[in-house]
Amino acid sequence: MKIAIGNDHAGTDYKLAIVGLLKSMDIEVKNYGTDGTDSVDYPDFVHPVASDVENGKVDYGIIVCGSGNGASMTANKHQKVRCALCWTKEIVQLGREHNDANILSLPARFISLPQALDMVKTFLNTEFEGGRHERRIEKIPCA
Structure with missing residues (x-):
């Protein structure tokens, strides 16, 4: 399995922990996110993740920003992307079961790191x- 991950400055710590989890599961990771905490623009890191999902270069994507909203909106502009903004494990499960979500958007400022890892x-x-x-x-255009 291959996963692309992207994040802005608000999601750096979460991204680093998620990458560690994925690697421990022998999942290949394409890291498009920032590794710093200086302010950056989330679309610069979300578009490459969504493009990889859209073009079949990865199986799934994970994106992390402060609220998860901007990242999710950006990802969902791409064809064949169904990005779910989730804040509980139950919403993640429904996003996969009912919506076939292929990108998970996490709101770093509203969930704990253990919650984020469990959600992944x-x-x-x-x-x-x-x-x-x-x-x-x-019925979703270009899904």
């Missing part, structure tokens, strides 16, 4: 249910 595990271990949900996904 849930994202990776939850399958899309298909069925009635497939019909709904097909």
Whole structure:
């Protein structure tokens, strides 16, 4: 499995911990995020993640910014991207099961680091249910 990850300055600590988790799971990581805490513009780090998902270069993406909103909005501008902004493990699970989310957006300023790591595990271990949900996904333009 291959995952692209991107973050702004608010998500650096979370990104570093998530990368460590992914590598411990033998998952290949493409890191597009900043490693610093100086203010940066999240679209500069989200577009490469979304492009990799859109073009099939990675299986999934994970993006982290302060609220998760701007990053999610940016990612969802890309064709074939279904980015879910999540703040609980249960929402992550539903995002995968019902919406076939292929990018997880995390709000670093509103969840703890242990929550974030648990959410990443849930994202990776939850399958899309298909069925009635497939019909709904097909109604999303260019999904």
